[in-house]
Amino acid sequence: MNDRTYTRWSSSDVGEADAFAYWSDVVCDTFVGVVMRPGPGRAFEGRIETSVLDGIGFAELAAGAQRVARTRRLIARDDEDVLLANIQLRGRARLEQNGQAVELAPGEMAFADSARPYTLEFTDVFSQLVVKVPRSWLPHRRSLSGATAVELGASGPGRVVVDFLVGLNRLQGADPAAARALLPHAVDLLGAAVSWAGGAAPLKASAAALARERVLRFVRGNITDPGLDAAAVAAGCGVSRRTVYRALAEDGVPLTELIRGLRVSLAQRLVSAHPDRTLAAVAHECGFGGEA
Missing domain, CATH: 2.60.120.10 (Jelly Rolls)
Incomplete structure (x- = not known):
């Protein structure tokens, strides 16, 4: 958006x-x-x-x-x-x-x-x-x-x-x-x-959060890609899939839930800003596989 x-x-x-x-x-x-x-x-x-x-x-x-x-x-x-x-x-x-x-x-x-x-x-x-x-x-x-x-x-x-x-x-x-x-x-x-x-502690938090921030930034920046999954995130961040899962574990939000939540938020903003767009168009723009 x-x-x-x-x-x-x-x-x-x-x-x-x-x-x-x-x-x-x-x-x-x-x-x-x-x-x-x-x-x-x-x-x-x-x-x-x-x-x-x-x-x-x-x-x-x-x-x-x-x-x-x-x-x-x-x-x-x-x-x-x-x-x-x-x-x-x-x-x-x-x-x-x-x-x-x-x-x-x-x-x-x-x-x-x-x-x-x-x-x-x-x-x-x-x-x-x-x-x-x-x-x-x-x-x-x-x-x-x-x-x-x-x-x-x-x-x-x-x-x-x-x-x-x-x-x-x-x-x-x-x-x-x-x-x-x-x-x-x-x-x-x-x-x-x-x-x-x-x-x-700020320094400790910064070191521990580095992988997590990298993962979150990549996911947010590629949320409209329908092929976004653990393998794509790991490759985009230059880490292993295990590291991706560990990076998100502290927040208690699985990667699939994070992706779905961000796509839903984007869809809500698109529908609000462009009420004339069809549901199929919104789904496509947000990276969903279909209207359902």
Whole structure:
């Protein structure tokens, strides 16, 4: 899929009395369903610029004080399973999830898991970049269950991930094709960052994850090939089939399930973007053997 969509919203598009209600609707449509409350004091102002590049969402927002809560009721109503990487650009934020709380300063990043309740609080004006990734795209999915509201500081290996994502978001506007080429590396870096947030030492995680990241990158890059199987992945990555299976074992997702899940996700995006296409055409574009 080669579509990039871009949208801009601002509270100034509506009257002051409707500004926060309008903002709440935009946030829920952009990320996941949440309950929002404005902070005290001045009239609310907010703007958000969003883009979706090959299934990965980027949203840069600037707004006034507010509190955001994702509740169990909303999770039951909206079962979207995504990781939200929140990068603080200006001001401060507090994220709480799974009984853990982190304070974010500019240059720091924290993860929120959409499948579990969380709260985000901003006591003053702020700006953030939020990257939204389907959890099925990430390695180390299981580590999220116990270590979500964990921040990666403004220095060390976490800073490399932050700088890459901020730079990639800027690159989209100037050169979408180059940004698309770099997108798999963003997913790989986020996977490594999730591992670090789960408690793995960065250097150890990087060494252990090398084969896994290579396999995942190859599978994602060749997902439309109907001949994609363990032998093709092994040959493409320059490893044995046994290594391919071992590389995926930690995530508990067999290769066939990974391929099928990625193809289904691609098919969903194609159907959404091109509702006029036949099911047979979508199946062919996604690498399926047939409509069934």
